[in-house]
Protein backbone atom coordinates (compact mmCIF):
# COMPACT_ATOMS: atom_id res chain seq x y z
CA UNK A 1 0.00 0.00 0.00
CA UNK A 2 1.37 3.45 -0.87
CA UNK A 3 1.79 5.83 1.99
CA UNK A 4 -0.01 9.13 2.44
CA UNK A 5 1.24 11.73 4.90
CA UNK A 6 -1.44 13.75 6.72
CA UNK A 7 -0.45 16.96 8.48
CA UNK A 8 -2.16 19.21 11.01
CA UNK A 9 0.01 22.37 11.04
CA UNK A 10 0.45 24.08 14.39
CA UNK A 11 -2.37 26.34 15.57
CA UNK A 12 -2.26 26.03 19.37
CA UNK A 13 -0.22 24.58 22.22
CA UNK A 14 -3.44 23.30 23.80
CA UNK A 15 -3.65 20.24 21.53
CA UNK A 16 -7.00 18.55 21.01
CA UNK A 17 -7.76 15.63 18.66
CA UNK A 18 -6.79 16.68 15.10
CA UNK A 19 -10.18 15.50 13.86
CA UNK A 20 -9.80 16.68 10.25
CA UNK A 21 -6.76 14.50 9.51
CA UNK A 22 -8.16 11.67 11.65
CA UNK A 23 -11.32 11.67 9.50
CA UNK A 24 -9.22 11.54 6.33
CA UNK A 25 -7.16 8.64 7.70
CA UNK A 26 -10.38 6.80 8.56
CA UNK A 27 -11.75 7.39 5.05
CA UNK A 28 -8.56 6.04 3.41
CA UNK A 29 -8.28 2.96 5.64
CA UNK A 30 -7.78 -0.26 3.66
CA UNK A 31 -6.81 1.60 0.46
CA UNK A 32 -3.76 3.63 1.50
CA UNK A 33 -1.58 3.53 4.59
CA UNK A 34 -1.50 6.83 6.44
CA UNK A 35 0.77 8.61 8.90
CA UNK A 36 -0.38 11.65 10.88
CA UNK A 37 1.97 14.47 11.95
CA UNK A 38 0.54 17.03 14.35
CA UNK A 39 2.20 20.44 14.74
CA UNK A 40 0.27 21.04 17.96
CA UNK A 41 2.44 18.35 19.58
CA UNK A 42 5.61 18.63 17.48
CA UNK A 43 7.33 22.01 17.71
CA UNK A 44 9.70 21.05 14.89
CA UNK A 45 7.07 19.98 12.37
CA UNK A 46 8.79 21.39 9.23
CA UNK A 47 11.95 19.40 10.03
CA UNK A 48 9.99 16.26 10.95
CA UNK A 49 7.89 16.45 7.77
CA UNK A 50 10.95 17.09 5.56
CA UNK A 51 12.73 14.07 7.05
CA UNK A 52 9.63 11.89 6.59
CA UNK A 53 9.23 12.69 2.86
CA UNK A 54 12.97 12.35 2.23
CA UNK A 55 13.16 8.90 3.85
CA UNK A 56 10.01 7.45 2.26
CA UNK A 57 8.44 9.72 -0.37
CA UNK A 58 4.64 9.34 -0.02
CA UNK A 59 2.10 9.30 -2.86
CA UNK A 60 0.96 12.72 -1.58
CA UNK A 61 0.98 14.95 1.48
CA UNK A 62 -2.34 16.38 2.71
CA UNK A 63 -2.37 19.44 4.97
CA UNK A 64 -5.34 20.78 6.91
CA UNK A 65 -5.39 24.56 6.62
CA UNK A 66 -7.55 27.04 8.52
CA UNK A 67 -6.96 30.73 7.78
CA UNK A 68 -5.09 32.69 10.46
CA UNK A 69 -2.09 31.30 12.38
CA UNK A 70 -2.47 27.82 10.90
CA UNK A 71 -2.00 29.21 7.39
CA UNK A 72 1.38 30.64 8.40
CA UNK A 73 2.43 27.27 9.82
CA UNK A 74 1.09 25.46 6.73
CA UNK A 75 3.22 27.57 4.40
CA UNK A 76 6.36 26.84 6.44
CA UNK A 77 5.82 23.08 6.49
CA UNK A 78 4.77 22.95 2.80
CA UNK A 79 7.96 24.77 1.79
CA UNK A 80 10.09 22.41 3.88
CA UNK A 81 8.46 19.42 2.15
CA UNK A 82 8.89 20.96 -1.31
CA UNK A 83 12.58 21.57 -0.65
CA UNK A 84 13.13 18.03 0.68
CA UNK A 85 11.16 16.12 -1.98
CA UNK A 86 10.08 18.35 -4.89
CA UNK A 87 8.31 15.47 -6.69
CA UNK A 88 5.80 14.83 -3.86
CA UNK A 89 2.37 16.40 -4.55
CA UNK A 90 1.19 18.79 -1.83
CA UNK A 91 -2.57 19.01 -1.21
CA UNK A 92 -4.32 21.60 0.94
CA UNK A 93 -7.81 21.03 2.36
CA UNK A 94 -10.03 22.68 4.99
CA UNK A 95 -11.47 26.19 5.39
CA UNK A 96 -8.67 28.22 3.79
CA UNK A 97 -8.55 26.41 0.43
CA UNK A 98 -12.35 26.12 0.44
CA UNK A 99 -12.72 29.88 0.77
CA UNK A 100 -9.59 30.94 -1.12
CA UNK A 101 -8.74 28.20 -3.64
CA UNK A 102 -7.08 30.64 -6.09
CA UNK A 103 -4.93 32.20 -3.37
CA UNK A 104 -3.86 28.72 -2.19
CA UNK A 105 -2.84 27.70 -5.71
CA UNK A 106 -0.98 30.97 -6.27
CA UNK A 107 1.63 29.58 -3.87
CA UNK A 108 4.69 27.73 -5.18
CA UNK A 109 4.24 24.99 -2.58
CA UNK A 110 0.61 23.94 -3.17
CA UNK A 111 -0.30 21.63 -6.06
CA UNK A 112 -3.94 20.85 -5.29
CA UNK A 113 -6.66 22.54 -3.24
CA UNK A 114 -9.67 20.50 -2.17
CA UNK A 115 -12.79 22.52 -1.47
CA UNK A 116 -15.40 21.28 1.01
CA UNK A 117 -15.63 17.95 2.82
CA UNK A 118 -12.41 15.99 2.43
CA UNK A 119 -13.15 12.30 2.79
CA UNK A 120 -14.35 11.39 -0.70
CA UNK A 121 -12.53 14.13 -2.60
CA UNK A 122 -9.13 13.20 -1.16
CA UNK A 123 -9.65 9.49 -1.91
CA UNK A 124 -10.61 10.47 -5.48
CA UNK A 125 -7.53 12.67 -5.87
CA UNK A 126 -5.21 9.90 -4.63
CA UNK A 127 -6.79 7.52 -7.12
CA UNK A 128 -6.13 10.08 -9.88
CA UNK A 129 -2.52 10.56 -8.74
CA UNK A 130 -2.06 6.79 -8.84
CA UNK A 131 -3.33 6.83 -12.43
CA UNK A 132 -6.76 5.31 -11.79
CA UNK A 133 -8.98 8.24 -12.87
CA UNK A 134 -8.90 11.72 -14.43
CA UNK A 135 -8.22 14.78 -12.27
CA UNK A 136 -11.09 16.54 -14.05
CA UNK A 137 -13.49 13.99 -12.50
CA UNK A 138 -12.61 14.76 -8.87
CA UNK A 139 -15.42 16.92 -7.50
CA UNK A 140 -14.33 19.88 -5.35
CA UNK A 141 -10.76 19.86 -6.73
CA UNK A 142 -8.94 23.02 -7.80
CA UNK A 143 -5.77 22.30 -9.80
CA UNK A 144 -3.54 23.50 -12.61
CA UNK A 145 -3.93 22.21 -16.19
CA UNK A 146 -1.20 23.47 -18.56
CA UNK A 147 -0.43 26.29 -16.11
CA UNK A 148 -4.09 27.40 -15.93
CA UNK A 149 -6.04 27.01 -12.68
CA UNK A 150 -9.13 24.79 -13.10
CA UNK A 151 -11.94 24.56 -10.53
CA UNK A 152 -13.91 21.32 -10.86
CA UNK A 153 -17.60 21.32 -9.87
CA UNK A 154 -18.41 21.51 -6.14
CA UNK A 155 -18.86 18.26 -4.24
CA UNK A 156 -22.38 17.33 -3.20
CA UNK A 157 -22.95 17.10 0.58
CA UNK A 158 -22.06 13.61 1.82
CA UNK A 159 -23.34 11.90 4.97
CA UNK A 160 -20.91 8.98 4.48
CA UNK A 161 -18.40 10.37 7.04
CA UNK A 162 -20.97 9.65 9.77
CA UNK A 163 -20.35 5.93 9.20
CA UNK A 164 -16.58 6.13 9.72
CA UNK A 165 -14.76 4.98 12.81
CA UNK A 166 -12.64 8.07 13.68
CA UNK A 167 -9.91 5.85 15.14
CA UNK A 168 -9.05 7.63 18.41
CA UNK A 169 -6.96 4.67 19.50
CA UNK A 170 -5.05 4.56 16.19
CA UNK A 171 -3.21 7.77 17.14
CA UNK A 172 0.32 7.19 18.49
CA UNK A 173 -0.46 8.84 21.86
CA UNK A 174 -4.19 9.60 22.10
CA UNK A 175 -4.04 10.49 25.80
CA UNK A 176 -1.98 13.60 24.96
CA UNK A 177 -5.11 15.16 23.46
CA UNK A 178 -7.08 15.12 26.71
CA UNK A 179 -6.35 18.13 28.86
CA UNK A 180 -7.84 20.15 31.69
CA UNK A 181 -10.53 22.74 31.06
CA UNK A 182 -13.31 24.35 33.09
CA UNK A 183 -15.38 21.25 32.20
CA UNK A 184 -13.11 18.68 33.80
CA UNK A 185 -9.60 17.32 34.23
CA UNK A 186 -9.56 15.40 30.95
CA UNK A 187 -11.66 17.16 28.32
CA UNK A 188 -11.99 15.62 24.86
CA UNK A 189 -12.90 17.42 21.61
CA UNK A 190 -15.50 15.53 19.56
CA UNK A 191 -17.77 16.20 16.59
CA UNK A 192 -21.13 14.40 16.47
CA UNK A 193 -23.06 15.93 13.52
CA UNK A 194 -21.94 17.22 10.13
CA UNK A 195 -22.54 20.73 8.83
CA UNK A 196 -25.20 23.30 9.62
CA UNK A 197 -28.58 23.92 7.97
CA UNK A 198 -28.19 27.74 8.02
CA UNK A 199 -26.35 30.01 5.60
CA UNK A 200 -25.27 33.04 7.61
CA UNK A 201 -23.45 35.21 5.10
CA UNK A 202 -20.38 35.86 7.33
CA UNK A 203 -19.75 32.21 8.19
CA UNK A 204 -17.16 29.85 6.70
CA UNK A 205 -19.31 26.88 7.69
CA UNK A 206 -22.04 28.01 5.31
CA UNK A 207 -19.39 28.13 2.56
CA UNK A 208 -18.22 24.58 3.30
CA UNK A 209 -21.58 22.87 3.82
CA UNK A 210 -23.93 25.20 1.88
CA UNK A 211 -26.83 24.85 4.31
CA UNK A 212 -26.71 21.07 4.76
CA UNK A 213 -26.56 19.08 7.96
CA UNK A 214 -26.81 15.44 9.08
CA UNK A 215 -27.03 14.03 12.59
CA UNK A 216 -25.37 10.80 13.71
CA UNK A 217 -27.19 7.73 15.01
CA UNK A 218 -27.51 7.76 18.80
CA UNK A 219 -25.60 4.42 18.88
CA UNK A 220 -22.57 6.04 17.25
CA UNK A 221 -22.50 8.87 19.78
CA UNK A 222 -22.93 6.44 22.63
CA UNK A 223 -20.16 4.14 21.32
CA UNK A 224 -17.66 6.98 20.85
CA UNK A 225 -18.34 8.66 24.19
CA UNK A 226 -18.08 5.34 25.99
CA UNK A 227 -14.73 4.69 24.29
CA UNK A 228 -13.44 8.15 25.17
CA UNK A 229 -14.53 7.74 28.79
CA UNK A 230 -13.56 4.14 29.49
CA UNK A 231 -10.48 3.67 27.29
CA UNK A 232 -8.95 7.14 27.25
CA UNK A 233 -10.17 8.49 30.60
CA UNK A 234 -12.15 11.48 29.26
CA UNK A 235 -14.37 13.06 31.91
CA UNK A 236 -15.93 15.89 29.84
CA UNK A 237 -16.52 16.82 26.21
CA UNK A 238 -16.29 19.89 24.04
CA UNK A 239 -18.58 19.33 21.05
CA UNK A 240 -17.21 20.82 17.86
CA UNK A 241 -20.52 20.46 15.98
CA UNK A 242 -21.15 23.71 14.13
CA UNK A 243 -24.60 23.87 15.65
CA UNK A 244 -25.39 21.15 18.16
CA UNK A 245 -29.13 21.69 18.67
CA UNK A 246 -30.91 20.92 15.42
CA UNK A 247 -34.57 19.79 15.07
CA UNK A 248 -35.83 18.74 18.47
CA UNK A 249 -37.28 15.42 17.37
CA UNK A 250 -33.89 14.38 15.90
CA UNK A 251 -32.00 15.72 18.91
CA UNK A 252 -33.86 13.88 21.63
CA UNK A 253 -32.11 10.50 21.17
CA UNK A 254 -28.73 12.29 21.27
CA UNK A 255 -29.71 14.19 24.41
CA UNK A 256 -30.80 10.85 25.86
CA UNK A 257 -27.25 9.49 25.29
CA UNK A 258 -25.72 12.57 26.91
CA UNK A 259 -28.07 12.30 29.89
CA UNK A 260 -26.85 8.72 30.34
CA UNK A 261 -23.15 9.59 29.99
CA UNK A 262 -23.37 12.59 32.36
CA UNK A 263 -20.06 14.07 31.21
CA UNK A 264 -20.09 17.89 31.55
CA UNK A 265 -20.20 19.34 28.03
CA UNK A 266 -19.94 22.51 25.91
CA UNK A 267 -21.36 23.16 22.45
CA UNK A 268 -22.25 25.71 19.77
CA UNK A 269 -25.99 26.48 19.68
CA UNK A 270 -28.53 28.94 18.27
CA UNK A 271 -30.93 31.06 20.30
CA UNK A 272 -33.99 30.03 18.27
CA UNK A 273 -33.26 26.31 18.62
CA UNK A 274 -32.80 26.51 22.40
CA UNK A 275 -35.93 28.64 22.79
CA UNK A 276 -37.92 26.02 20.86
CA UNK A 277 -36.99 23.17 23.23
CA UNK A 278 -39.81 21.49 25.15
CA UNK A 279 -39.73 21.08 28.94
CA UNK A 280 -38.84 17.40 28.40
CA UNK A 281 -35.76 18.30 26.35
CA UNK A 282 -34.64 20.92 28.86
CA UNK A 283 -34.92 18.22 31.54
CA UNK A 284 -32.56 16.04 29.46
CA UNK A 285 -30.22 19.01 28.98
CA UNK A 286 -30.06 19.51 32.75
CA UNK A 287 -29.50 15.81 33.43
CA UNK A 288 -26.77 15.64 30.78
CA UNK A 289 -24.80 18.43 32.52
CA UNK A 290 -24.52 20.92 29.68
CA UNK A 291 -22.32 23.57 31.31
CA UNK A 292 -22.06 26.21 28.59
CA UNK A 293 -23.55 26.93 25.15
CA UNK A 294 -21.78 29.24 22.69
CA UNK A 295 -24.48 31.26 20.96
CA UNK A 296 -23.89 33.61 18.02
CA UNK A 297 -25.72 36.77 19.15
CA UNK A 298 -23.68 38.78 16.60
CA UNK A 299 -25.50 42.13 16.91
CA UNK A 300 -28.34 43.89 18.72
CA UNK A 301 -29.43 45.42 15.40
CA UNK A 302 -32.23 43.35 13.85
CA UNK A 303 -31.83 44.83 10.41
CA UNK A 304 -28.12 43.88 10.39
CA UNK A 305 -29.05 40.40 11.59
CA UNK A 306 -31.45 40.16 8.65
CA UNK A 307 -28.79 41.39 6.20
CA UNK A 308 -26.37 38.69 7.40
CA UNK A 309 -29.13 36.05 7.10
CA UNK A 310 -28.65 35.09 10.74
CA UNK A 311 -32.29 34.06 11.18
CA UNK A 312 -32.44 35.11 14.85
CA UNK A 313 -33.41 38.44 16.51
CA UNK A 314 -32.06 40.43 19.43
CA UNK A 315 -35.15 39.72 21.57
CA UNK A 316 -34.38 36.01 21.14
CA UNK A 317 -30.85 36.63 22.40
CA UNK A 318 -32.23 38.17 25.58
CA UNK A 319 -34.84 35.41 25.95
CA UNK A 320 -32.24 32.66 25.55
CA UNK A 321 -30.08 34.25 28.24
CA UNK A 322 -33.04 33.90 30.62
CA UNK A 323 -33.79 30.35 29.46
CA UNK A 324 -30.18 29.29 29.99
CA UNK A 325 -30.10 30.87 33.40
CA UNK A 326 -33.30 29.06 34.41
CA UNK A 327 -31.75 25.75 33.36
CA UNK A 328 -28.30 26.13 34.86
CA UNK A 329 -26.52 26.59 31.52
CA UNK A 330 -24.02 29.44 31.02
CA UNK A 331 -24.76 31.25 27.73
CA UNK A 332 -21.53 32.27 25.97
CA UNK A 333 -22.62 35.04 23.59
CA UNK A 334 -20.48 35.97 20.64
CA UNK A 335 -20.78 39.50 19.20
CA UNK A 336 -19.35 40.99 16.03
CA UNK A 337 -18.29 44.60 16.60
CA UNK A 338 -17.49 47.39 14.16
CA UNK A 339 -19.21 46.21 10.97
CA UNK A 340 -18.11 48.30 7.97
CA UNK A 341 -21.57 49.93 7.64
CA UNK A 342 -21.20 51.96 10.88
CA UNK A 343 -18.23 50.76 12.94
CA UNK A 344 -18.46 53.29 15.81
CA UNK A 345 -22.26 53.42 16.12
CA UNK A 346 -22.79 49.66 16.03
CA UNK A 347 -19.96 49.08 18.52
CA UNK A 348 -21.52 51.48 21.06
CA UNK A 349 -24.97 49.93 20.58
CA UNK A 350 -23.46 46.49 21.14
CA UNK A 351 -21.75 47.65 24.35
CA UNK A 352 -25.13 48.92 25.62
CA UNK A 353 -26.77 45.63 24.72
CA UNK A 354 -24.07 43.69 26.56
CA UNK A 355 -24.85 45.77 29.67
CA UNK A 356 -28.49 44.70 29.27
CA UNK A 357 -27.42 41.04 29.00
CA UNK A 358 -25.27 41.36 32.12
CA UNK A 359 -28.19 42.84 34.05
CA UNK A 360 -30.25 39.76 33.17
CA UNK A 361 -27.50 37.25 33.87
CA UNK A 362 -24.15 38.47 35.24
CA UNK A 363 -22.68 35.00 34.62
CA UNK A 364 -23.29 35.16 30.86
CA UNK A 365 -19.96 34.97 29.03
CA UNK A 366 -19.20 37.50 26.29
CA UNK A 367 -16.94 36.96 23.27
CA UNK A 368 -16.05 40.08 21.29
CA UNK A 369 -15.04 39.78 17.65
CA UNK A 370 -14.58 42.31 14.89
CA UNK A 371 -17.00 41.78 12.03
CA UNK A 372 -14.80 40.76 9.10
CA UNK A 373 -16.81 39.70 6.03
CA UNK A 374 -15.61 36.67 4.10
CA UNK A 375 -13.84 37.15 0.77
CA UNK A 376 -15.94 36.25 -2.30
CA UNK A 377 -15.57 32.53 -2.83
CA UNK A 378 -14.81 30.73 -6.07
CA UNK A 379 -17.43 28.07 -6.84
CA UNK A 380 -16.99 25.25 -9.33
CA UNK A 381 -17.07 25.99 -13.06
CA UNK A 382 -15.94 29.60 -12.87
CA UNK A 383 -18.78 31.00 -10.72
CA UNK A 384 -18.19 33.29 -7.71
CA UNK A 385 -20.21 34.17 -4.62
CA UNK A 386 -21.06 37.90 -4.45
CA UNK A 387 -18.82 40.35 -2.62
CA UNK A 388 -20.28 41.55 0.71
CA UNK A 389 -22.01 44.83 -0.26
CA UNK A 390 -21.04 46.47 3.07
CA UNK A 391 -17.30 46.34 2.30
CA UNK A 392 -15.84 49.80 1.70
CA UNK A 393 -15.25 50.84 -1.89
CA UNK A 394 -11.68 50.14 -3.00
CA UNK A 395 -11.20 47.48 -0.31
CA UNK A 396 -9.55 44.36 -1.69
CA UNK A 397 -8.51 41.00 -0.27
CA UNK A 398 -5.09 39.38 -0.75
CA UNK A 399 -4.90 37.10 -3.77
CA UNK A 400 -2.08 34.84 -2.56
CA UNK A 401 -1.61 32.57 0.45
CA UNK A 402 1.49 34.62 1.38
CA UNK A 403 -0.63 37.76 1.32
CA UNK A 404 -3.15 36.15 3.70
CA UNK A 405 -0.25 35.12 5.96
CA UNK A 406 0.69 38.76 6.61
CA UNK A 407 0.05 39.91 10.17
CA UNK A 408 -2.85 42.23 9.37
CA UNK A 409 -4.69 39.54 7.36
CA UNK A 410 -4.11 36.89 10.03
CA UNK A 411 -5.81 39.32 12.42
CA UNK A 412 -8.59 39.87 9.88
CA UNK A 413 -9.22 36.10 9.59
CA UNK A 414 -9.21 35.78 13.38
CA UNK A 415 -11.80 38.59 13.69
CA UNK A 416 -9.33 40.71 15.66
CA UNK A 417 -8.96 43.71 13.39
CA UNK A 418 -10.06 45.23 10.08
CA UNK A 419 -8.72 48.06 7.92
CA UNK A 420 -11.82 50.27 8.47
CA UNK A 421 -11.25 50.52 12.25
CA UNK A 422 -9.81 53.84 13.40
CA UNK A 423 -7.13 53.84 16.13
CA UNK A 424 -9.65 55.46 18.47
CA UNK A 425 -12.15 52.66 17.90
CA UNK A 426 -9.48 49.99 18.42
CA UNK A 427 -8.58 51.63 21.73
CA UNK A 428 -12.25 51.90 22.71
CA UNK A 429 -12.81 48.17 22.10
CA UNK A 430 -9.64 47.30 24.00
CA UNK A 431 -10.73 49.45 26.96
CA UNK A 432 -14.24 47.98 27.03
CA UNK A 433 -12.82 44.46 26.87
CA UNK A 434 -10.52 45.21 29.84
CA UNK A 435 -13.28 46.63 32.04
CA UNK A 436 -15.69 43.83 31.09
CA UNK A 437 -13.07 41.12 31.66
CA UNK A 438 -12.19 42.48 35.13
CA UNK A 439 -15.78 43.14 36.20
CA UNK A 440 -16.89 39.66 35.09
CA UNK A 441 -13.89 37.29 35.22
CA UNK A 442 -14.66 34.30 33.02
CA UNK A 443 -15.90 31.01 34.47
CA UNK A 444 -13.55 29.24 32.05
CA UNK A 445 -10.52 30.41 34.06
CA UNK A 446 -9.35 27.28 35.84
CA UNK A 447 -6.37 28.86 37.58
CA UNK A 448 -7.32 32.08 39.35
CA UNK A 449 -8.21 31.72 43.04
CA UNK A 450 -11.54 33.20 44.17
CA UNK A 451 -9.86 36.12 45.97
CA UNK A 452 -8.17 37.28 42.75
CA UNK A 453 -11.45 37.29 40.88
CA UNK A 454 -13.09 39.18 43.77
CA UNK A 455 -10.30 41.81 43.72
CA UNK A 456 -10.73 42.33 39.97
CA UNK A 457 -14.49 42.64 40.36
CA UNK A 458 -14.16 45.20 43.13
CA UNK A 459 -11.52 47.29 41.35
CA UNK A 460 -13.61 47.55 38.18
CA UNK A 461 -17.04 48.06 39.77
CA UNK A 462 -17.16 51.87 39.56
CA UNK A 463 -16.07 51.94 35.94
CA UNK A 464 -18.68 49.38 34.92
CA UNK A 465 -21.49 51.11 36.82
CA UNK A 466 -20.59 54.55 35.42
CA UNK A 467 -19.88 53.12 31.92
CA UNK A 468 -16.43 54.78 32.11
CA UNK A 469 -14.26 52.49 30.04
CA UNK A 470 -11.65 54.98 28.80
CA UNK A 471 -7.98 54.31 29.66
CA UNK A 472 -8.37 51.78 32.52
CA UNK A 473 -4.66 51.80 33.32
CA UNK A 474 -5.11 50.52 36.87
CA UNK A 475 -7.13 47.54 35.60
CA UNK A 476 -4.61 46.74 32.91
CA UNK A 477 -1.89 46.72 35.54
CA UNK A 478 -3.96 44.43 37.79
CA UNK A 479 -4.92 42.15 34.89
CA UNK A 480 -1.26 41.78 33.99
CA UNK A 481 -0.24 41.15 37.59
CA UNK A 482 -2.76 38.31 38.02
CA UNK A 483 -2.40 37.10 34.39
CA UNK A 484 -6.09 37.62 33.74
CA UNK A 485 -7.53 34.80 31.64
CA UNK A 486 -8.72 35.96 28.23
CA UNK A 487 -11.46 33.51 27.15
CA UNK A 488 -10.81 34.36 23.51
CA UNK A 489 -7.13 33.45 23.66
CA UNK A 490 -7.87 30.26 25.56
CA UNK A 491 -11.00 29.40 23.55
CA UNK A 492 -11.54 25.69 23.00
Ligand code: B12
Pocket residue numbers: 008011012015016017018019020021023024040061062063064065066067068069091092093094095096114116117118119121122161189191203204205240241242413414415491492
Ligand atom coordinates in the same frame (compact mmCIF):
# COMPACT_ATOMS: atom_id res chain seq x y z
C1 B12 B 1 -11.14 22.90 17.17
C2 B12 B 1 -11.22 24.20 16.42
C3 B12 B 1 -10.19 25.09 16.59
C4 B12 B 1 -8.97 24.78 17.42
C5 B12 B 1 -7.95 23.99 16.56
C6 B12 B 1 -7.52 22.72 17.25
C7 B12 B 1 -6.81 21.75 16.30
N1 B12 B 1 -6.97 20.51 16.55
O1 B12 B 1 -6.13 22.12 15.39
C8 B12 B 1 -8.51 26.22 17.82
C9 B12 B 1 -9.13 26.62 19.12
C10 B12 B 1 -7.03 26.41 17.98
C11 B12 B 1 -9.15 27.03 16.70
C12 B12 B 1 -8.76 28.30 16.40
C13 B12 B 1 -9.38 29.11 15.45
N2 B12 B 1 -10.43 28.80 14.68
CO1 B12 B 1 -11.30 27.09 14.76
N3 B12 B 1 -12.45 25.65 14.98
C14 B12 B 1 -12.32 24.52 15.59
C15 B12 B 1 -13.58 23.67 15.40
C16 B12 B 1 -14.47 23.84 16.62
C17 B12 B 1 -13.37 22.20 15.13
C18 B12 B 1 -12.41 21.84 14.00
C19 B12 B 1 -12.55 20.38 13.74
O2 B12 B 1 -11.81 19.58 14.28
N4 B12 B 1 -13.57 19.97 12.95
C20 B12 B 1 -13.87 18.61 12.64
C21 B12 B 1 -13.22 18.20 11.31
C22 B12 B 1 -13.56 16.75 10.98
O3 B12 B 1 -13.78 19.01 10.30
P1 B12 B 1 -12.91 20.01 9.41
O4 B12 B 1 -11.77 20.53 10.18
O5 B12 B 1 -13.80 20.97 8.77
O6 B12 B 1 -12.31 19.03 8.27
C23 B12 B 1 -13.05 18.63 7.15
C24 B12 B 1 -12.91 19.57 5.93
O7 B12 B 1 -12.64 20.89 6.28
C25 B12 B 1 -11.84 18.96 5.10
N5 B12 B 1 -10.43 19.10 5.43
C26 B12 B 1 -9.84 19.60 6.51
N6 B12 B 1 -8.52 19.47 6.44
C27 B12 B 1 -8.24 18.85 5.27
C28 B12 B 1 -7.02 18.48 4.69
C29 B12 B 1 -7.04 17.86 3.44
C30 B12 B 1 -5.75 17.44 2.82
C31 B12 B 1 -8.26 17.62 2.78
C32 B12 B 1 -8.27 16.98 1.47
C33 B12 B 1 -9.48 18.00 3.36
C34 B12 B 1 -9.45 18.61 4.61
O8 B12 B 1 -12.11 17.57 5.30
C35 B12 B 1 -12.43 17.34 6.68
C36 B12 B 1 -13.37 16.18 6.78
O9 B12 B 1 -14.54 16.42 6.01
C37 B12 B 1 -14.17 24.37 14.14
C38 B12 B 1 -15.66 24.18 13.98
C39 B12 B 1 -15.90 22.82 13.34
N7 B12 B 1 -16.83 22.08 13.85
O10 B12 B 1 -15.25 22.42 12.39
C40 B12 B 1 -13.71 25.80 14.28
C41 B12 B 1 -13.45 26.58 13.02
C42 B12 B 1 -12.79 25.67 12.02
N8 B12 B 1 -12.52 27.62 13.43
C43 B12 B 1 -12.66 28.73 12.80
C44 B12 B 1 -11.84 29.88 12.99
C45 B12 B 1 -12.21 31.12 12.15
C46 B12 B 1 -10.79 29.84 13.87
C47 B12 B 1 -9.81 30.99 14.09
C48 B12 B 1 -8.96 31.22 12.83
C49 B12 B 1 -10.48 32.28 14.52
C50 B12 B 1 -11.46 32.18 15.65
N9 B12 B 1 -11.85 33.33 16.11
O11 B12 B 1 -11.87 31.15 16.14
C51 B12 B 1 -8.98 30.49 15.28
C52 B12 B 1 -7.55 30.89 15.33
C53 B12 B 1 -7.45 31.64 16.65
C54 B12 B 1 -6.05 31.82 17.07
N10 B12 B 1 -5.81 32.96 17.68
O12 B12 B 1 -5.23 30.97 16.89
C55 B12 B 1 -13.82 28.68 11.85
C56 B12 B 1 -13.37 28.53 10.38
C57 B12 B 1 -14.19 29.35 9.44
C58 B12 B 1 -13.32 30.27 8.66
N11 B12 B 1 -13.88 31.37 8.23
O13 B12 B 1 -12.16 30.02 8.47
C59 B12 B 1 -14.61 27.44 12.40
C60 B12 B 1 -15.43 26.70 11.35
C61 B12 B 1 -15.53 27.95 13.54
C62 B12 B 1 -16.67 28.81 13.03
N12 B12 B 1 -17.90 28.32 13.09
O14 B12 B 1 -16.48 29.92 12.60
N13 B12 B 1 -10.16 26.37 16.11
Ligand code: SF4
Pocket residue numbers: 196197198199200203204205206242243270296310
Ligand atom coordinates in the same frame (compact mmCIF):
# COMPACT_ATOMS: atom_id res chain seq x y z
S1 SF4 C 1 -25.84 28.99 12.39
FE1 SF4 C 1 -23.72 29.25 13.08
S2 SF4 C 1 -22.51 27.62 12.05
FE2 SF4 C 1 -24.51 27.77 11.02
S3 SF4 C 1 -24.12 29.13 9.25
FE3 SF4 C 1 -24.89 30.43 10.94
S4 SF4 C 1 -23.08 31.14 12.07
FE4 SF4 C 1 -22.45 29.43 10.73
